[in-house]
Amino acid sequence: xxxxxxxxxxxxxxxxxxxxxxxxxxxxxxxxxxxxxxxxxxxxxxxxxxxxxxxxxxxxxxxxxxxxxxxxxxxxxxxxxxxxxxxxxxxxxxxxxxxxxxxxxxxxxxxxxxxxxxxxxxxxxxxxxxxxxxxxxxxxxxxxxxxxxxxxxxxxxxxxxxxxxxxxxxxxxxxxxxxxxxxxxxxxxxxxxxxxxxxxxxxxxxxxxxxxxxxxxxxxxxxxxxxxxxxxxxxxxxxxxxxxxxxxxxxxxxxxxxxxxxxx
Numbered sequence: 001x002x003x004x005x006x007x008x009x010x011x012x013x014x015x016x017x018x019x020x021x022x023x024x025x026x027x028x029x030x031x032x033x034x035x036x037x038x039x040x041x042x043x044x045x046x047x048x049x050x051x052x053x054x055x056x057x058x059x060x061x062x063x064x065x066x067x068x069x070x071x072x073x074x075x076x077x078x079x080x081x082x083x084x085x086x087x088x089x090x091x092x093x094x095x096x097x098x099x100x101x102x103x104x105x106x107x108x109x110x111x112x113x114x115x116x117x118x119x120x121x122x123x124x125x126x127x128x129x130x131x132x133x134x135x136x137x138x139x140x141x142x143x144x145x146x147x148x149x150x151x152x153x154x155x156x157x158x159x160x161x162x163x164x165x166x167x168x169x170x171x172x173x174x175x176x177x178x179x180x181x182x183x184x185x186x187x188x189x190x191x192x193x194x195x196x197x198x199x200x201x202x203x204x205x206x207x208x209x210x211x212x213x214x215x216x217x218x219x220x221x222x223x224x225x226x227x228x229x230x231x232x233x234x235x236x237x238x239x240x241x242x243x244x245x246x247x248x249x250x251x252x253x254x255x256x257x258x259x260x261x262x263x264x
Contacts, residue, residue, distance in 0.1 A: 003052075005029040005073060005080045007060060007117070008087030010037040013136060013178075016204040017084050020212065022049040029054045029080065031069055032087070054078075060087050060113040061105040069113075070120035079128065082215070083121040085114045085135045085155075095147055103147055110151040118162060122171060129170040132215050135159045137175040139228055142235040144244045152177075156221070163220045176211035176222040177232065178202055202228075 004021045008014035010032035021028050022045040030038045035057035042053035056072060058065035073080050088110050091102055118133055125131025137159070141152030159175035166173055179202060207224045214222035223229045235243060 002081035003027040003029060003078050004082035004084060005031060005056075005069070005121075006084040006086060007031045007069070007113070010034050010041060012086075013204055013208060014084070014086040015041070016208045017086060017211075018045060018053075020205070020208050021082075022051045022053065025049065025051060026082075027052040027054070027078070029056055029072060031056045031058050031060070033057065033059045052078075061108040063108075063112075066113045066116050070116055073117060073120040074124050076124070079124065080121060081125070081131050083117060083131075083133045085117055085133070087113065088136065088151075090148060091146070106147065106151065110148075111154050114155060115158065118158075118173075122162065122166065122173075125171040126166070126169045131171045133159075133162065133171070133173045134211060134215050135173070135175045137177040139177050139179045139223070139232055139235070141177065142232060142243070160220055172215065172218050172220075174211070174215045174219055174222055176207065176214070176224065177228075178207045178224050179228040179231065 004017075004026050006014050006017045006021070006028060009018045009028075009030040014032070018028055018030060018041065028045065028051065030042055030053060032038055035055065038055045038057060042055050045051060045053040056069060058069050060066055060069070073083060089106055091098065091106055093099065093102065095103065114135055118135070121131065121133055125133075135155050135158070137155040138148075138152040140149045141154075141156045143149050156175050156177065159173050163173040202225055210224040211222050223232050
């Protein structure tokens, strides 16, 4: 695997990806907006694991920053053997009444940057005859719950299509589709999770370990935990009307969260 590049590396699943890669003795390129936080993490990884940790600050909603990261993926100097497209955000708003600029930033972050960086990485990796791309999707991509679901549905389908195109090249594409996972994601998005039972939550270290195991085996769709495998199977065969009804339930929870936030 050599060097791995992780987007959204400063927090949440990205932080766990970085630590598991470093402890497995892989050099890492850390990408996120917060340069100070990335630098602190890089020093910790180097001290704890004895690997090289490169800091690449970038805002992946900005095309010029995305291109800088893409150039790092294309270079043959300390080539990147694994790309982890992890960066994401939760908007915690309805589309119709919400801020369109925020929606466009989310689209740039979770769709456009994934496409651009995957294109850069795949081109370089195919030329070398080896490599892997791991995109972070979500079980939410199987339901109808706002534009986040739409973005993650795109990531899933895109990764499957990429895997087909990469067949027999020595390069693989995997999408990991976790459910609710204990990270900073919901807190940063000001998303109230009080309604979700603890049994539905996964640990970040388990999600990441499963994802890496599936990358090594060439699995295209990685779904951590038996309960989310079962939920995903059910959602794929359920009538779309039932899927939309579940999205309506999620909307009701979001209404409560927004009311609580605005009333705070």
